[in-house]
Amino acid sequence: MADPSSYRPKPGQIPDSPGVYKFRDEHGRVIYVGKAKSLRQRLANYFQDLAGLHPRTRTMVTTAASVEWTVVSTEVEALQLEYSWIKEFDPRFNVKYRDDKSYPYLAVTLGEEFPRVQVMRGAKKKGVRYFGPYAHAWAIRETVDLLLRVFPVRTCSAGVFKRSAQIGRPCLLGYIGKCSAPCVGRVSPEEHRELAEEFCEFMAGRTGAHLRRLERGMQEAAEEMEYERAARLRDDIGALKRAMEKSAVVLADATDADLIAVAEDELEAAVQIFHVRGGRVRGQRGWVTDKVEAVTTAGLVEHALQQLYGEEQGDAVPKEVLVPALPEPVEPVAQWLTQRRGSQVSLRIPQRGDKKDLMATVARNAQQALALHKTKRASDLTTRSRALEEIAQALDLDTVPLRIECFDISHLQGEDVVASMVVFEDGLARKSEYRRFQIRGFAGQDDVRSMHEVVGRRFRRYLQEKQKSGEWVEEPAAADPAGPAAADPAADPATAADSAGHLTDEDGRPKRFAYPPQLVVVDGGAPQVAAARRAMDELGIDDVAVCGLAKRLEEVWLPGEDDPVVLPRSSEGLYLLQRVRDEAHRFAITYQRNKRGKRLKSSPLDVVPGLGDSRRQALLTHFGSLKKLRAATVEEICQVPGVGRKTAETVAAALAAAAPPAPAVNTATGEIIEDDGAPPAALSAERGQDR
Numbered sequence: 022m023a024d025p026s027s028y029r030p031k032p033g034q035i036p037d038s039p040g041v042y043k044f045r046d047e048h049g050r051v052i053y054v055g056k057a058k059s060l061r062q063r064l065a066n067y068f069q070d071l072a073g074l075h076p077r078t079r080t081m082v083t084t085a086a087s088v089e090w091t092v093v094s095t096e097v098e099a100l101q102l103e104y105s106w107i108k109e110f111d112p113r114f115n116v117k118y119r120d121d122k123s124y125p126y127l128a129v130t131l132g133e134e135f136p137r138v139q140v141m142r143g144a145k146k147k148g149v150r151y152f153g154p155y156a157h158a159w160a161i162r163e164t165v166d167l168l169l170r171v172f173p174v175r176t177c178s179a180g181v182f183k184r185s186a187q188i189g190r191p192c193l194l195g196y197i198g199k200c201s202a203p204c205v206g207r208v209s210p211e212e213h214r215e216l217a218e219e220f221c222e223f224m225a226g227r228t229g230a231h232l233r234r235l236e237r238g239m240q241e242a243a244e245e246m247e248y249e250r251a252a253r254l255r256d257d258i259g260a261l262k263r264a265m266e267k268s269a270v271v272l273a274d275a276t277d278a279d280l281i282a283v284a285e286d287e288l289e290a291a292v293q294i295f296h297v298r299g300g301r302v303r304g305q306r307g308w309v310t311d312k313v314e315a316v317t318t319a320g321l322v323e324h325a326l327q328q329l330y331g332e333e334q335g336d337a338v339p340k341e342v343l344v345p346a347l348p349e350p351v352e353p354v355a356q357w358l359t360q361r362r363g364s365q366v367s368l369r370i371p372q373r374g375d376k377k378d379l380m381a382t383v384a385r386n387a388q389q390a391l392a393l394h395k396t397k398r399a400s401d402l403t404t405r406s407r408a409l410e411e412i413a414q415a416l417d418l419d420t421v422p423l424r425i426e427c428f429d430i431s432h433l434q435g436e437d438v439v440a441s442m443v444v445f446e447d448g449l450a451r452k453s454e455y456r457r458f459q460i461r462g463f464a465g466q467d468d469v470r471s472m473h474e475v476v477g478r479r480f481r482r483y484l485q486e487k488q489k490s491g492e493w494v495e496e497p498a499a500a501d502p503a504g505p506a507a508a509d510p511a512a513d514p515a516t517a518a519d520s521a522g523h524l525t526d527e528d529g530r531p532k533r534f535a536y537p538p539q540l541v542v543v544d545g546g547a548p549q550v551a552a553a554r555r556a557m558d559e560l561g562i563d564d565v566a567v568c569g570l571a572k573r574l575e576e577v578w579l580p581g582e583d584d585p586v587v588l589p590r591s592s593e594g595l596y597l598l599q600r601v602r603d604e605a606h607r608f609a610i611t612y613q614r615n616k617r618g619k620r621l622k623s624s625p626l627d628v629v630p631g632l633g634d635s636r637r638q639a640l641l642t643h644f645g646s647l648k649k650l651r652a653a654t655v656e657e658i659c660q661v662p663g664v665g666r667k668t669a670e671t672v673a674a675a676l677a678a679a680a681p682p683a684p685a686v687n688t689a690t691g692e693i694i695e696d697d698g699a700p701p702a703a704l705s706a707e708r709g710q711d712r
Contacts, residue, residue: 025082029068037061040092041102043110044085048536051110053081056099058350060090075315081114096353097360104327111453113446116290116310116324127152127161129174129221134210135182135203136217138165138174144332151337152224152303167260169199171235172220175213176200225298225336232258276300278341279329280371280380283321284387285312291391292325295383298339307387309394323348330361338362343371343380404593405448411594412540415577415586418566422540423447426479427601428553429544430460430471431609437616440475441609444538445601454536457612469548476541477556483537484560537565544602546571546585547578554580570602629675636663640672651676 040060044053057063067074067082074082093099107115128141132148140158145151165176175182177192177200185191185204195202203213223231235258242251280295289311296304308325316324322344330338338361347370348354358366371377409421425445432438438460444451458478460471541557543549550569557565568586569578575595576585588595625647626637643661644650650658650672658669 025068025071025085028085028087030064030088035061035064035090036092038092039094039096039099040090041099041106042088042090043106043112044081044114045087045089046084047086050536051106051112052084053112053114054103054106054110056096056103058096058099060092064088064090077114077312078315084114096350097357100327100353100357104331107327108331116312116316116321125158125161127165127224129217131214131217131221135175135213138176138217138220145337150221152221152298166199168220168223169194170260171231171257172216172223173199173201174217174220175203177204232262276341277339278343278376279339280343280376280383281322281325281329281345282380282383282387283318283325283345284384284391285318285321286391289391289395290321291387291394292321293383293387293390294325294329295379295386296339297379305386307390309390318346319348322346323354326354326358330358333361335363338366340365341367341369343369343376345370345380345384405597408593408597409448411588411592412597415588415594416540416566416568416579418539420539422538422566424536424538425540425542425601426538427542427544427605428472428475428479429602429605429609430468430475431606431613432471433613433617437613438471439609439613439616440471441605441612442475442479443601443605443608445597445604448597450604455608457608459616468545469552472543472545472549473552473556476543476553477560480537480557480560480562480565483562537562539566541565541567542598542601542605543567543569544572544605545569545578546576547582550578550580568598570598575599625675625678626672629672631668632672636661636668639663647676 037059039056039058041054041056042060042064043051046052055063067078067088071079071083091102093102125140125142126145128139129150129152130137130139130148131150140161141149141151169176173194176194177185181192182204185195185202189205191200191202191205191207194200195205195207201208201213201216203210208216219231235254239251239254239258242248242254276297277299278297280297282293284291284293289309292308292310294306295302296306308328310321310324326342326344326348338358340362342358347368351368355366355368358368371380409423412418413421423446427443427445429441430438431441440458440460442456442458444454456479458475460474541553543553546569550567553569554567557563557567567580570576571578571585576587577595577598578585588598626632626640629637639661640650640658641647644653653673655666655669655673658664658672659666661669664672
């Protein structure tokens with residue numbers, strides 16, 4: 022526990038101006054980000070007598086080891102910088118809303134030549150118009166299916182669209198009238214874009230004009246005795262009305278607003294948002310958070326606004342935002358929302374009428390969400406704390422292991438050797454910090470030497486990060502006693518490699534192993550534990566505990582101990598260790614299978630010069646399998662369309678030079694799997710033999 026007076030700035034150092042501040046722990050990790058109208062007054066509140074601080078604030082300042090700040094010109098700039106830093110550093114003591122799902126949106130890709138209507142999740146993309154979010158994807162598909170009668174916009178993927186254009190025939194939707202079939206030229210790009218824009222206008226709430234236009238067309242068709250066209254328009258009107266009925270009218274027409282309600286107690290808070298567009302509820306979403314800092318309802322509202330609109334622009338920010346309490350002060354937040362939208366945004370508390378009634382409905386949803394969350398999580402919070410305490414007692418640790426890292430080795434008979442590192446913080450998986458490793462050279466011949474190599478690499482990088490202050494320096498191959506090894510950049514989807522071979526983020530900043538765990542868990546018994554301990558001792562790491570969990574009897578092994586620690590089967594600590602071990606095993610197995618699948622897909626035809634994908638596929642299609650192609654003569658190969666004699670001779674020579682692969686054996690049944698073109702999935706019975 023740190024003493025806040027040890028890092029308290031000297032009098033007069035803190036400026037009396039707006040800004041954003043960061044508290045860091047002893048490892049340099051940002052643990053809290055805040056903003057202030059006056060940095061001097063705000064930071065002075067943290068360095069008062071500890072007995073006068075809120076318990077959560079007291080925990081934060083005693084965990085921190087330093088504080089720093091950045092001065093800005095206005096409170097709006099402070100709000101923007103605070104949001105950016107919270108997204109960048111993910112501080113553990115800031116309020117973070119945990120959304121329990123990824124909400125689907127109805128998206129129209131207006132940036133494409135032929136816009137497409139589809140369901141999208143995740144980060145929003147440029148050139149795409151979004152509607153929602155919706156509670157369920159099936160609700161979007163039902164609405165789209167009704168609207169395609171009136172607005173037959175393309176919904177197919179790029180591959181289907183390209184294929185239909187090549188063969189000159191539309192897909193099924195084109196034949197049944199639910200797509201205008203731009204792939205075969207039934208409509209021009211301009212006409213199709215006009216349909217897409219009309220679809221967007223209808224979804225945005227401007228429904229009256231479309232209904233009136235269709236009704237006039239139906240009447241004109243009836244007067245001209247074109248009864249089939251009139252019936253078609255009548256059905257279109259019915260489809261539009263059914264689509265409109267799926268969204269209840271709650272406010273006056275043309276009202277665009279978001280309503281935010283908060284339900285809270287001493288420890289947690291739930292936030293519910295209703296998205297109203299054109300007077301109709303177009304979407305609903307909710308978040309739940311632990312109140313890890315002392316925060317009021319107004320503060321929770323401000324954090325919700327930051328998360329909701331921090332990456333939104335234009336019409337995605339509504340004209341009106343209704344909240345249960347106004348942030349303090351409200352002017353910077355309202356000005357920030359106005360900048361995000363590009364026009365005036367009203368941020369207020371509803372006082373009367375339909376909006377107040379709807380806000381009460383949103384508040385009831387928030388109360389129900391909090392009650393449901395507490396029902397599911399109440400035992401989890403207690404269980405996680407108990408599990409960490411049991412682990413600390415069983416392993417004789419000074420403190421509970423808030424950060425646990427687990428390593429596992431996976432291979433198939435010594436080939437495609439890989440390792441995984443998973444991270445659990447406060448008893449929960451932190452998947453953004455998972456890592457995967459390739460193991461090359463003689464280290465892959467046994468699990469013990471592989472474990473020594475991987476643990477050594479992980480903590481060698483920790484020391485590099487600590488010494489270089491964030492500059493990434495790859496360890497030379499000769500310096501690694503276990504042989505050449507480097508973390509596989511392609512193994513981690515969040516990791517890339519720059520031209521120098523350094524591991525970097527998507528924005529070019531180095532990935533870091535700078536945060537050490539309190540406990541390292543290895544998948545295995547005494548030999549693996551000894552290898553991990555030896556790797557850390559060689560690097561001078563003596564403040565990290567090590568244990569191993571053996572699968573056979575679920576025994577916990579400690580370095581240098583002849584007998585294992587046996588935890589009761591009902592122990593929450595043992596259950597947590599099993600979860601950590603199983604997650605590391607799953608992560609390693611997935612990576613190893615991916616590598617093995619890529620290797621099995623290789624073919625002698627891949628290295629034949631001048632043989633492209635088309636002719637390679639033609640050869641396999643003609644003969645049915647690589648085995649039959651290998652047995653064919655040059656004259657038989659020449660019979661394949663597009664393959665001349667010279668190419669046939671090259672193919673025959675390449676297949677003759679390549680040694681026939683040994684037959685694969687299904688270890689579960691003992692059967693030999695013939696080389697008959699079966700996909701690599703046929704080897705899935707080896708699931709239990711991956712290690």
